[in-house]
Amino acid sequence: MPANTSPIYSIVGATDSVAFNNTGLVVGPTANTAQDGSGTLYKAFTAGANGSYVQKIRFRPVGSPAATVCRVFISSSTTTSATATWLYDEITLPAVTLSQTAASSVFELPLNFALDPNYLLYVTFGTSTGSAGTGYSVVTIGGDY
Amino acid sequence: MWRETDSWFELQFDDGSQGFAHLDADGSYIGVYHADGTPLGEGNFGYTCVNDNAAKPSWAE
Numbered sequence: 009m010p011a012n013t014s015p016i017y018s019i020v021g022a023t024d025s026v027a028f029n030n031t032g033l034v035v036g037p038t039a040n041t042a043q044d045g046s047g048t049l050y051k052a053f054t055a056g057a058n059g060s061y062v063q064k065i066r067f068r069p070v071g072s073p074a075a076t077v078c079r080v081f082i083s084s085s086t087t088t089s090a091t092a093t094w095l096y097d098e099i100t101l102p103a104v105t106l107s108q109t110a111a112s113s114v115f116e117l118p119l120n121f122a123l124d125p126n127y128l129l130y131v132t133f134g135t136s137t138g139s140a141g142t143g144y145s146v147v148t149i150g151g152d153y
Numbered sequence: 154m155w156r157e158t159d160s161w162f163e164l165q166f167d168d169g170s171q172g173f174a175h176l177d178a179d180g181s182y183i184g185v186y187h188a189d190g191t192p193l194g195e196g197n198f199g200y201t202c203v204n205d206n207a208a209k210p211s212w213a214e
Binding site: 037038039040041042044046047048072073074075102103104105135136137138139142 | 162181193200
């Protein structure tokens with residue numbers, strides 16, 4: 009017998025960002041080659057007490073970042089052990105050249121799934137994007153149940 | 154074209170050691186190296202770029 013036969017909708021928007029969780033940090037200068045959840049990870053989203061629907065992660069270049077790959081991890085705990093932290097997906101981020109007359113390319117990773125209550129999304133970068141301040145503003149778009 | 158020519162990043166590894174990254178003019182990575190020019194091997198590494206306009210290391214001359 010299914011516990012719920014009716015679709016559920018988020019009750020309030022939930023937008024979160026790596027900058028919000030890391031005092032305004034532009035991420036990318038610090039690389040982490042690990043795929044097991046070890047090393048430096050940056051929190052991108054925290055699900056609400058009843059879980060959250062996460063729609064997408066958006067990567068907006070800041071400055072002229074070099075090419076890299078961003079890895080997205082799901083974690084059941086703020087203690088990001090290999091057991092509790094799982095590689096979910098990757099997105100290729102090519103080098104971007106800043107222009108003052110044209111918009112930089114924006115990259116989006118679709119998620120479109122319900123995240124368990126209090127679960128977290130973390131991101132890492134496979135190579136460094138440049139010196140401090142050159143990298144990405146990473147914003148997660150979703151809604152809390 | 155990301156830059157006019159290839160470029161070098163000066164890196165600080167998580168263990169405190171130094172290194173370099175060599176990037177092509179299109180912004181793609183050619184290689185990541187320890188300070189002595191040894192390529193980064195297999196395994197997990199963390200590092201931060203401390204200078205994205207570094208001079209070419211002497212071992213690369």
